[in-house]
Amino acid sequence: MELVCEKPFDLAVVTPDKVLALQDELFKMPQADIVTEHVFLPGVYERRMIAPPWTVLTGAEHKVAYRVRLERGTISVTTEDGVKTLTGPCEFNAPAGTQRAGRVFDDEVVWVDIYDNPDDCQDIPTLENRLYVVPPWGLGDSRTETQKAMIAYRSMLLDFGVEKAVATDAAISAFEHKPLVLDVG
Numbered sequence: 154m155e156l157v158c159e160k161p162f163d164l165a166v167v168t169p170d171k172v173l174a175l176q177d178e179l180f181k182m183p184q185a186d187i188v189t190e191h192v193f194l195p196g197v198y199e200r201r202m203i204a205p206p207w208t209v210l211t212g213a214e215h216k217v218a219y220r221v222r223l224e225r226g227t228i229s230v231t232t233e234d235g236v237k238t239l240t241g242p243c244e245f246n247a248p249a250g251t252q253r254a255g256r257v258f259d260d261e262v263v264w265v266d267i268y269d270n271p272d273d274c275q276d277i278p279t280l281e282n283r284l285y286v287v288p289p290w291g292l293g294d295s296r297t298e299t300q301k302a303m304i305a306y307r308s309m310l311l312d313f314g315v316e317k318a319v320a321t322d323a324a325i326s327a328f329e330h331k332p333l334v335l336d337v338g
Contacts (some may be wrong), residue, residue: 156227158261164330171254172211172231172253172254173211173252175209175211175254176211176254176334177308177311177317178272181308181312185204185205185209185210185255186205186324187202187203187204187205187206187208187210188202189201189203190200190203190205191275191277193270193273193275196269196270196271196273197267197268197269197270198230198267198268198269198270198274198280198284199265199266199267199268200265200266200268201263201264201265202262202264202265202266203230203261203262203263204226204255204257204259204261204262204264204265205257205261206258206259206260206261207256207257207258207259208256208257208262209254209255209256210254210255210256210257211252211253211254211255212252212253212254212255213252213281213285213286213287213288214251214252214285214286214309215247215250215251215252215256215266215284215285215286216249216250216283216284216285217249217250217268217269217283218246218247218248218249218296218297219246219247219249219266219267219268219285220244220245220246220266221242221244221245221246221247221264221265221266222242222243222264222265222267223239223240223241223242223244223263223264223265224241224242224261224263224264224265225241225242225260225261225262225263226240226241226257226258226260226263227239227240227241227257227258227259227260227262227265227319228257228262228266229255229256230251230253230254230255230256230263231254231255231257232251232253233248240263241263247266252286257332266279270305278285281311301329302328303324303325303327304324306323306324306327307320307321307323307324310323310324
């Protein structure tokens, strides 16, 4: 990946498991007021995220390659090459299979993911399912109240020391009204 930004530098190597662990911790905290805007151009879908200063965040895993345009602000973000600090404006290509974590600095960040949209689809749930690995608790701006409650319940179970996979299954089962089958052998 080529970064065309001011002052990029390696801070650490971050694994997908560490991003997920950070996401679990962030779910236990008050949620930042992140604004998502959707822009549709012929053959293109842009998902514009505006994050307030000092926000720590994680994104969804991407199913497809895409382009990132950091319009303004400074953010440290996980990349395939470690953590980089980027200052907008800049653009770079991002591969499929990535889930990022980031930390915004003292100015709001405007981060735009740019995707091919050959059929000009404008249905957000359809686009989200095409572009992201959508977890059972949904994506930030489109989470339902039930999905928010699922996050809170899962976080409580994790706080009580319940194994992560069991806590996740229990939360999904509870809110989708499905029986939970545990292997106690």
